[in-house]
Amino acid sequence: MYPPEFDYYRPGDVSEAIDLLSGGGRVLSGGQSLLTELKARQTDPGRLIDVGRLESLSGIDAGSEGVRIGATTTYAECVDSAGVREAIPVFAAAAEHVGDPQVRNRGTVGGNLAQADPEGDLPPAALAADATVHVAGPDGERTIPADDLFEGENRTALESEELVTELVLPAHDAGGYARRIHPASGYAMVSAAVVFDVESEAVAGARVAAGGAVERPIRLAGVEKTIEGTPVADLAGNGFPTEIGNALDRAGDEVDDELPYGDRHASASHRRELLPAYVERAIENAIDGTGSAEGGESR
Amino acid sequence: MTTHDITLTINGERETATVESRTLLVHALRDLGYTGPKVGCETGSCGACTVHVEGEAVKACTRLAVQEEGREIRTVEGLAGEGDGGGDVLHPIQETFHEAHALQCGYCTPGMVMATADLLENDPDPSRESIRESLKGNRCRCTGYHNIVDAVESLAMDSSAGEGAD
Ligand SMILES: Cc1cc2nc3c(=O)[nH]c(=O)nc-3n(C[C@H](O)[C@H](O)[C@H](O)COP(=O)(O)OP(=O)(O)OC[C@H]3O[C@@H](n4cnc5c(N)ncnc54)[C@H](O)[C@@H]3O)c2cc1C
Ligand code: FES
Ligand code: FES
Numbered sequence: 001m002y003p004p005e006f007d008y009y010r011p012g013d014v015s016e017a018i019d020l021l022s023g024g025g026r027v028l029s030g031g032q033s034l035l036t037e038l039k040a041r042q043t044d045p046g047r048l049i050d051v052g053r054l055e056s057l058s059g060i061d062a063g064s065e066g067v068r069i070g071a072t073t074t075y076a077e078c079v080d081s082a083g084v085r086e087a088i089p090v091f092a093a094a095a096e097h098v099g100d101p102q103v104r105n106r107g108t109v110g111g112n113l114a115q116a117d118p119e120g121d122l123p124p125a126a127l128a129a130d131a132t133v134h135v136a137g138p139d140g141e142r143t144i145p146a147d148d149l150f151e152g153e154n155r156t157a158l159e160s161e162e163l164v165t166e167l168v169l170p171a172h173d174a175g176g177y178a179r180r181i182h183p184a185s186g187y188a189m190v191s192a193a194v195v196f197d198v199e200s201e202a203v204a205g206a207r208v209a210a211g212g213a214v215e216r217p218i219r220l221a222g223v224e225k226t227i228e229g230t231p232v233a234d235l236a237g238n239g240f241p242t243e244i245g246n247a248l249d250r251a252g253d254e255v256d257d258e259l260p261y262g263d264r265h266a267s268a269s270h271r272r273e274l275l276p277a278y279v280e281r282a283i284e285n286a287i288d289g290t291g292s293a294e295g296g297e298s299r
Numbered sequence: 300m301t302t303h304d305i306t307l308t309i310n311g312e313r314e315t316a317t318v319e320s321r322t323l324l325v326h327a328l329r330d331l332g333y334t335g336p337k338v339g340c341e342t343g344s345c346g347a348c349t350v351h352v353e354g355e356a357v358k359a360c361t362r363l364a365v366q367e368e369g370r371e372i373r374t375v376e377g378l379a380g381e382g383d384g385g386g387d388v389l390h391p392i393q394e395t396f397h398e399a400h401a402l403q404c405g406y407c408t409p410g411m412v413m414a415t416a417d418l419l420e421n422d423p424d425p426s427r428e429s430i431r432e433s434l435k436g437n438r439c440r441c442t443g444y445h446n447i448v449d450a451v452e453s454l455a456m457d458s459s460a461g462e463g464a465d
Contacts, residue, residue, distance in 0.1 A: 001341045007301045008320035008365055032361050036342050038321075048320070050366060076355070100436025101417065102346065105355040106362065186435065 003038035010050045014057070014136050014165060020049045021161040022138050027051055029072055029111035032103050057110070057165055062087050066170040071110025071163070076101070078109065090175030090195050093285070094125035097179055097294060099186060110164040113149065116156045116216065118261040119187035123150055124211035125177055127219060128193035131169045137162035150216035152259060172205075173197045174232075176286030178278045180212070180295045182265065188212050189266050190274045192282040196227070203230050208279065210251065213271035214258035222254050223247050223279060236287050240280070248276040305368040309333060310377030318364045324350070324357075327364035328374060335375035335409045339438070346437030349410035350374050356417035358436070375409035378416065392416055392454060399450035403441035411437050415451050424455050 006025075011017040021027065025047025028034055037043045051057055057072040062083020069078065075095040078084050085092040098104055098112070098121045112122040113133060123146075126133075131146040138161055149156050158164065172195045179188040190212040197204045206224045211217040226247035227235070234241050240248070252272040260268030278295070301320050306313060309331065318327050325336050325348040339347035341360050348359040351373040378390040389397065392412050402408045411434065418425060418433040425433065430451045431444075439447060 002323075003321040006320055008303070008363065010365075028363075028366075031363065031366065032343060035323075035361050035363070039341060052366060100346070101414065101433055102349055102356045102358045102436045103343065103361075106357055 001039040003035065004041060004044045006038075006045060007047045008050060009047065010053065012054075014054065014163065017049055017051050017054070017163055018136060018138055018161065020047070021163065023047070025049055026160075027114070027163060029114075030074065030107040032099070032107040033111065033115045033117070051163065052108070060084060064171060066168060067091075069109050069167045069169070071165055071167070072108045073110075075099075075104040075107055075109070075112075079104065087171040088129055088169045088175060089289070090125050090129050090172065090177050090193050090286070091122070091131075091169060093175065093177035094121040094179075094191075094193060097121050097177070097188070109167060113167070114156060114158060114164055116150055116152075116154050117187065118153050118215050119182060119185070119189060119191075119212050121177075121179065121188050121191060121211075124188075124191050124193040124209040124217040126167065126169070127209040127217045128195040128207045129169045129172065129175065130195070130207055131167050133164055134166045134168065135162050136165050141165075147219070153215045153261065155216075174286040174289070176282040176284065178281035178285060178295070180274055180278060184265050190271045190278050192275070192279040194279070194282040194286045196286065198232055201232055203227050203232060203235070208282075210255060210275055210279065213252075213261060213268055213275055214255045215261045216258070218255060218258055220251055220254045220279065222250055227283065232287065235283060240283075248280050251276045251279050303365045303368070305365055307331075307364075307367065307369070308371045310373055316364070320363065320365060322364045323360050324362040324364045324367055324372075325359035328359060328372070333374045333376055337406055337409055339406065339410075344436075344438065345407070346410040346414060346434075347407055349413040349437065351413060351417060354417075354420070356414050373413075375412055378412065390416075392419070392450075395450045395454050396447070399446050399453065401442060401447045401450035407437060407439040407441075411439065411447060415454070418451070419454060425451075427452055430455070 009020050026045040028048040028050040029052050058070045060081045061068040067087050075098045078095040127146045133144045175195045177193050179191040182189040193209045196206040206227050208220045208223045209217050226244050252275050262268030306315050336350050336359050337347035339345035343361040350359045379387040382388040414437050
């Protein structure tokens, strides 16, 4: 399988990249999604603007307040970064589950968010972590909060001539991620990401996001509200308090206003049924600091 | 159609090639005579095309050749060492795959071996679970994986396997 013909450009800096993009074509980063689309002839952009080697877009700057991650930083670099694991554990946990080692060596953070795959691992983690996406375009720079980034299956608030330059994520005290592996693709058939701070030994500022069952990752306001203020000790150990269990049972209802997402391997309603179990696991992982868990059999 | 003159260092040899923009790394390598990397699914799923780029395992069908311009590539051909009396001496990973019956048709083997080399270079003593996890990107239609995992596990206990044979 060969991609259709195209012209390949490797700009030397961001402004050159934007100039090139203004003339049409698509951004190429890790290529782990885009090349497959090209080979399948799902897209024929005519031009690819390769930002994968732009030094200024790569790297991790982690501090106690939070972390900046360049758009072309790979998943492997995120997983290997002690700063990412400590300051934003939910993001490290999600990155660790993307695809396989080869994909993690080449796939990039910016590419993953721009791809906005309903079964992608980073979108729900970025949403729960309250990430801000920094974007450069012909009209200058702007920021997009993760809450406003995802619009649907492979659809984001990015314009076609805009470039994600970096992600800024505030630090959190506890973060957990859980996913059900898709039996065929290995993507996240259902996923949940949970983030909160701990104040006076209780949950504060909880953000809970779900992916896989709907076209875009969304926050579960009901679950967030119920765990807010709960003593952390009540979430550790056996069984959650009743009202939290009830809120988890309603997690599926919370995604009902969204466009459902499913395929012939797992229908949207099946995924919706699985959701509470994965939200529960993500909370447990946030509490015990293990960060992540995967359910289901890959082979 | 745009073409690019690129240089790659493959198993220590400097190679030049003229490639189309759309030429995949795996095709460029095979055209240069490095047929170790196999073309399986061409969608990034099977891992038969796995090579190392700058020391990291990468699926060569998921990259354009021009994207890796100027970089160091290692293919399975670069693993075997030279014996005292000339001729190739298998790398410990290859030797162990052979001993443990970790291959049948052998189509997945170059990719499996390169993925294993990457794993052992990062973690010389992985658990059985982490071996399975690390070879997740490599499919085998013949062995049922069991002997492959056994082979890697026995290498894990032999810490010399992560190092090159040359
Ligand atoms: C075998 C396999 C398994 C996979 N499994 C998973 C999985 O389990 N979970 C998961 O989340 N993903 C998975 N992926 C997808 C992988 O994570 C991709 O890396 C990711 O979707 C895209 O990132 P990329 O850097 O490769 O981007 P590319 O493929 O280069 O680009 C993807 C899209 O984003 C756009 N884009 C890229 N960078 C930017 C930027 N800086 N600014 C604006 N637009 C940009 C491109 O134009 C394109 O539309 C898998 C891929 C493979 C091949
Ligand atoms: S041929 Fe490259 S992953 Fe299958
Ligand atoms: S030995 Fe035949 S595919 Fe693995």
